[in-house]
Amino acid sequence: MAVKFEKVSEGDYLLDVTGYVCPHPQMYTKKVLGKLGSGDVLTLMFDNPSSGESIIAMCESAGDELLERADEGGSFRWRIRKA
Amino acid sequence: MSNEVRAATLEMPELRGATWYGHKGNIYATAIVALVMLCSAWALLQDTRWIYLLVYIWFGLGYGIFLQYGRFCMASAVRDLFAVGVPRMAVGMLIAVMLFSLTAAVVKVLGVNTFHPHPLGWHILIGGAIFGFGIVFTGGCASGSLYKSGEGNIGSMLVVLSISFTQAYYVTMGGWLNKLVPASWTASAAAKDMPAQLSVTDGWFDQFVAGYVWNLQGGQLSDQLGFDGLFSGAFIGNAFLGAILPSLLLMVYLYFVVYRKGYLRRRKIMAPRLRDHLRGVWSMVVSSRNTAIAGLCLGVLAGAHMWATGELREHYGIFNFGELLADMGHTAGLSIQDTVFDPGYWYITTQEAQWGAWLMDKAGVQMADNIFFGLENGIPDPLINAPGWMSIGIILGAAVIALARREFKWKVPNLETAMFALIGGALMGLGARLGMGCNIGAFFATVTNGDLSGWVFLGGMTAGGWLGVKAFNSWMEWRSGDDDLAI
Numbered sequence: 001m002a003v004k005f006e007k008v009s010e011g012d013y014l015l016d017v018t019g020y021v022c023p024h025p026q027m028y029t030k031k032v033l034g035k036l037g038s039g040d041v042l043t044l045m046f047d048n049p050s051s052g053e054s055i056i057a058m059c060e061s062a063g064d065e066l067l068e069r070a071d072e073g074g075s076f077r078w079r080i081r082k083a
Numbered sequence: 084m085s086n087e088v089r090a091a092t093l094e095m096p097e098l099r100g101a102t103w104y105g106h107k108g109n110i111y112a113t114a115i116v117a118l119v120m121l122c123s124a125w126a127l128l129q130d131t132r133w134i135y136l137l138v139y140i141w142f143g144l145g146y147g148i149f150l151q152y153g154r155f156c157m158a159s160a161v162r163d164l165f166a167v168g169v170p171r172m173a174v175g176m177l178i179a180v181m182l183f184s185l186t187a188a189v190v191k192v193l194g195v196n197t198f199h200p201h202p203l204g205w206h207i208l209i210g211g212a213i214f215g216f217g218i219v220f221t222g223g224c225a226s227g228s229l230y231k232s233g234e235g236n237i238g239s240m241l242v243v244l245s246i247s248f249t250q251a252y253y254v255t256m257g258g259w260l261n262k263l264v265p266a267s268w269t270a271s272a273a274a275k276d277m278p279a280q281l282s283v284t285d286g287w288f289d290q291f292v293a294g295y296v297w298n299l300q301g302g303q304l305s306d307q308l309g310f311d312g313l314f315s316g317a318f319i320g321n322a323f324l325g326a327i328l329p330s331l332l333l334m335v336y337l338y339f340v341v342y343r344k345g346y347l348r349r350r351k352i353m354a355p356r357l358r359d360h361l362r363g364v365w366s367m368v369v370s371s372r373n374t375a376i377a378g379l380c381l382g383v384l385a386g387a388h389m390w391a392t393g394e395l396r397e398h399y400g401i402f403n404f405g406e407l408l409a410d411m412g413h414t415a416g417l418s419i420q421d422t423v424f425d426p427g428y429w430y431i432t433t434q435e436a437q438w439g440a441w442l443m444d445k446a447g448v449q450m451a452d453n454i455f456f457g458l459e460n461g462i463p464d465p466l467i468n469a470p471g472w473m474s475i476g477i478i479l480g481a482a483v484i485a486l487a488r489r490e491f492k493w494k495v496p497n498l499e500t501a502m503f504a505l506i507g508g509a510l511m512g513l514g515a516r517l518g519m520g521c522n523i524g525a526f527f528a529t530v531t532n533g534d535l536s537g538w539v540f541l542g543g544m545t546a547g548g549w550l551g552v553k554a555f556n557s558w559m560e561w562r563s564g565d566d567d568l569a570i
Contacts, residue, residue, distance in 0.1 A: 074492025
C-alpha cells in the first residue's frame with residue numbers, strides 16, 4: 001500500500017491514497033493538483049472520510065470542479081477538473 | 084452552487100432500492116445501540132448508582148455520533164489551515180466553543196458546574212506546541228483518533244494505544260531524568276509535605292507538578308474581572324468575554340486571511356463593501372453544513388453533560404465518583420484520597436493514561452507511587468472507569484453512524500502510517516501531560532468556562548501544527564524523490 005500517482009491518458013490522471021489517513025489524502029491532492037494544467041482531470045481514490053470534507057473546501061476555494069463522486073463502503077472515487 | 088451540490092453522487096447499482104434491513108450497516112449500528120441499552124439496564128438492575136457511570140457512556144455515544152457526522156477533529160482545525168488553506172474545521176471548532184460557553188454558563192448559574200481552572204504557565208504553551216506537532220502526524224486529535232477508531236481505522240487505534248501507554252510511562256519516569264529537574268522544583272516539591280508513598284522527589288513529573296505547577300495561579304475570567312453577580316459572571320465574564328468575543332474575532336481573522344480572496348473571486352466581487360464581507364463570513368460558517376451542525380450540537384451536548392454530572396453529584400452528595408465507588412465496595416484502584424479521575428465533562432487523555440497504567444500495573448510495574456495516579460486520578464479497573472467508558476462511547480457512537488452512513492471500513496495501516504501513529508501519539512501524550520490536557524481538556528473545556536489558559540494552549544497547538552505541517556511537507560518532498568509521485 002503506497003501512494004500511487006499516474007498519467008492515465010492525455011489530461012487524465014489518477015491519484016490513489018487509499019489506506020492513508022489525514023493529512024495525507026488532502027496534502028497529496030493539493031500537491032498533485034498544483035502540478036496539473038488547467039482543464040486536466042484527476043481521479044482521486046481515498047478511504048478517509050474526513051479528508052473528503054477538506055478536499056471539497058480546497059476545490060471550492062481554488063475554483064476546481066468536482067465532476068463526480070462515487071462514495072460507497074467507506075471508499076471514495078472522485079473526479080476533479082482543475083480550474 | 085457548491086461543488087458538493089454540483090457533483091453527481093453515484094451509488095452502487097446493487098444498493099438502489101435496497102431496504103433498511105437489507106443494509107448490514109444498519110443492522111450492526113442498531114445492534115450496538117441495543118447492546119449499550121441492554122448493558123445499561125443490566126448495570127442499573129445491579130445498583131442504580133451506576134447511573135453516574137452510564138451518563139459518561141451515553142454522552143460519549145452522543146459525542147461520537149456528532150464527531151463522525153461533522154468529521155469533527157480539532158487536529159484539522161489548525162493543520163488544514165496551514166496544509167491546504169481550509170478553515171472548515173477551525174470555524175466548526177469556534178462554533179462549538181461559543182455554544183459550549185453558553186451552556187456552561189447556564190450550568191454555572193444552576194450551581195452544578197464541575198469545572199476547575201488550570202494553573203497558567205509556560206508549560207501550557209509548550210505542551211500545546213508538542214501536542215500540535217504530534218497531531219499533524221497522527222491524523223487526528225485525541226477525540227478525532229477515537230471517532231476514527233470507530234470508523235474502523237486501526238491506525239487511529241494505534242494512536243490511542245500510544246497515547247495511553249506513553250502518558251502512563253511519562254508520569255512515572257524517574258532515574259536519569261531526575262537529574263534534569265531544576266533544583267528549585269525538587270526543593271519546592273519536597274516542601275509540600277506529601278505522603279511518603281508518593282515519593283514526590285523521585286520522578287520528573289511529580290517534581291514538575293508539585294514543584295512548579297502547584298505554585299502557579301489560575302482562574303476564571305468572572306473572578307479575575309471582579310464580576311460579583313452569578314449571572315453576569317457566567318454569561319458576560321466567562322462566556323462572552325472569555326469565549327464568544329475571542330471566537331468571533333478569530334472568525335473574522337480567518338475570513339480575511341484564509342477565506343476572503345477565494346470567496347470574492349468566486350462571487351466576482353471586485354470592490355467589496357461591508358455587507359459583502361459579512362456575507363463572506365456567513366458563507367465561511369455554512370460552507371460545511373455538517374461541521375457547523377456538529378459544532379452546534381457538541382457545544383450543547385458538552386454543557387448538558389456537565390449539568391447531568393453536576394446534578395448527580397448533588398443527588399448523591401459527592402464531589403468525586405471515587406466516593407460512590409467506595410460506597411459500592413469498589414475500593415481497588417482508588418487514589419490515596421479515595422478519588423478517581425472524574426472531570427464531569429468531556430475529557431479524553433487522562434482516562435487513556437489510566438488504561439495504560441492499569442495494564443502496566445497488572446504487568447507488575449509500580450504505577451501508583453506518584454501524584455498523577457497515586458494522589459489524584461487513581462488506576463481503576465477499566466470496567467468501572469467512568470470517563471474511560473465515555474471514550475469507549477465515542478468509539479461506539481462513531482461506529483454507529485459510520486455503519487449507518489456506509490462509511491465503516493477496517494483500515495490496516497502501512498508501516499509509514501503505523502510509525503506516524505505511534506510516534507505522533509507519543510508526542511500527543513507528552514504534550515497532553517505537560518499542558519494538563521489535550522485539545523478538549525486543556526482548550527475546549529477551559530476557554531468555554533472563562534479560563535484563558537485554553538487560548539494559550541491553542542496558541543501553542545497552532546504553532547506546533549504549523550511546524551508539524553512544515554515537517555510533514557519535507558517528509559512528502561523526500562518521499563516524492565524516489566516514488567512515482569513525480570510527474
